[in-house]
Amino acid sequence: MYISENNGPGTVLRPFSFNCSSYMPTLELLSVRPPTSFFNKPSMHGDKGVYLVMVSLSSSARLDALAVNQYELQLQYRCGNFVVDGSIFVHVQRDPGRIRCTGAFASPTGEFIYVPETITPGALVYTLLLPGVQRAQINITSAQNPSPGPFSIDEQGLLRAPSQGLRGQAQKVNVALDLGMSMDWVEAASCEKLFVFDYLD
Known part of the structure; x- marks a missing residue:
């Protein structure tokens, strides 16, 4: 049944x-x-x-x-x-209209991501697994200063390093990602998660 x-x-x-x-x-x-x-x-x-x-x-x-x-x-x-x-x-x-805050968005604490300073500008830093939605709008809502510049994230959940790179940034920077999810036949829902980036020299 x-x-x-x-x-x-x-x-x-x-x-x-x-x-x-x-x-x-x-x-x-x-x-x-x-x-x-x-x-x-x-x-x-x-x-x-x-x-x-x-x-x-x-x-x-x-x-x-x-x-x-x-x-x-x-x-x-x-x-x-x-x-x-x-x-x-x-x-x-499954209910295709049900939206969950899962994975990185399910934990109340920040997730640590270790990135070398020598990473190529614009290189892929992290892949955010989306919780089963067909369309998502993802925005980086805040970055704690000092920040090396804007990270970028697309609708597929691919987070990339700033275009100017990370050299000289061997310090922790908190980046909060706001995952706003919407589907054609349901009301929009939103999940938030804090990521702590530790730059390695």
């Missing part, structure tokens, strides 16, 4: 049913792989030997298709002396 990563606590997975006419059946959630507390124990409602089973997302559920895109729920069904073990596979689908 499929579920969007946008679904949160209380969302019911697609119900399924089974028959047990002579006994009071039980259904137990034995395990979840990979291990998680995102799924509640299954509930059953029966009428005339037909039982409807529902499994819902727990209060701790935070689905992220980039982190885990499939869960296996191992269940055990018992009707009298008849016992069956089986699995339900829950496929988590």
Whole structure:
């Protein structure tokens, strides 16, 4: 069965049913792989030997298709002396309109990048991995003085050294990158991250 990563606590997975006419059946959630507390124990409602089973997302559920895109729920069904073990596979689908501050933008602390003073002017310094968006506008919003000049970054996340190079800049300079992300069918979102450049002589 499929579920969007946008679904949160209380969302019911697609119900399924089974028959047990002579006994009071039980259904137990034995395990979840990979291990998680995102799924509640299954509930059953029966009428005339037909039982409807529902499994819902727990209060701790935070689905992220980039982190885990499939869960296996191992269940055990018992009707009298008849016992069956089986699995339900829950496929988590990505929401293309969901924007996350991931990677370098997920940490509250600065990330250190070591750059030699002898680096070629305009050379690639760092590649920023964008969190799955189709179009992004990235701006360098501030640079702590003294700064050797403007770094540049393009929409692909390629950060380049200043055009005049870094000679004589063997000192730390903080450069804050503001990643403003927008897509055609969603509201704009913004992530910010501090990078600390350490120039090596």
